[in-house]
Amino acid sequence: MKDLSMHIMDIVQNSVRAKASNVELNIQLDSQWLEIKVVDDGTGMDADTLEKVTDPFYTSRTTRKVGLGIPLIKQNAELTNGEMILKSILGKGTTLIAKFGLKHWDRPPIGNLSSTVAMMMTGNDGVNLQFSLKRGADEFAISTNEVKEVMGDVDIRMPQVTSFLKEMIEENIKELNIEFD
């Protein structure tokens, strides 16, 4: 994975596959750390599975025999002196926290966060993605449900909507004066 946005897309996709209807994506920065937290209310995992998911040769898929998403984000977090924490309750949902050393040499760049968030909001049917970006008291938040409410009977999966959201998120991130890289 070349950047953190790719990891984010990947981890959120895990939640979507776990039949989550609500997925929270929180990105929080302080002077030292960049923390990505994904909380979903999907199927969750039992303790046994939870232990196995960091093994690259474990996957719940039948289409292929490897599952690299979680091992890759864990490796990248640990390379920056950070860590990855995974909590899950079967039937309740899963929480993944990946902490990256903000100024560490080996931290992958953030990548195109605004387009990633916009595409995740409009590209996953039936999933309410609640995105928030925080640094100290500054915060920007947006959710799929808010967008759906505004759009009414207009399909939010239309490219025009995604393009708009992308610009909107980008401008709001700029407004917070957050420089990731």
Place this chain on the structure above:
Amino acid sequence: MSKVKSLADLRKMRDELQTKVSLREKSDNPEKLVQVKVSMATCGIASGAKEVMNHMIEEMDRQAIDAIVTQTGCMGFCHAEPTIEVTLPGNDPVVFGHVDNKKADEIIEKYVIRGELVDGIIPVNYETVKENKNE
């Protein structure tokens, strides 16, 4: 200083979109829209599916093509990622492999707009994919 876009601006855009779409009476019939699904699992993302999806959204927005673009899981074609599935109204879905931005342009120009098939189609048995529901 320019104003930052907000949900209120989105509402304005909705009204425009709604008039445009309802003129063509398509809003209630998503099956009449072109549907694009981008395979977005670890394999796809690592091969650039995110960039391709972004590019397709930009292009379809620019060319005002009535389409819906969504994500899907691994379809089992990890060797040919990024893969996209395009369903034209009234047609069976077609899966294209090794799609980069250039290929995406070709697919939009030839397949989506003119209905001509282009190289790079992965033959698929859709029944099996549906049965497994492995996304």
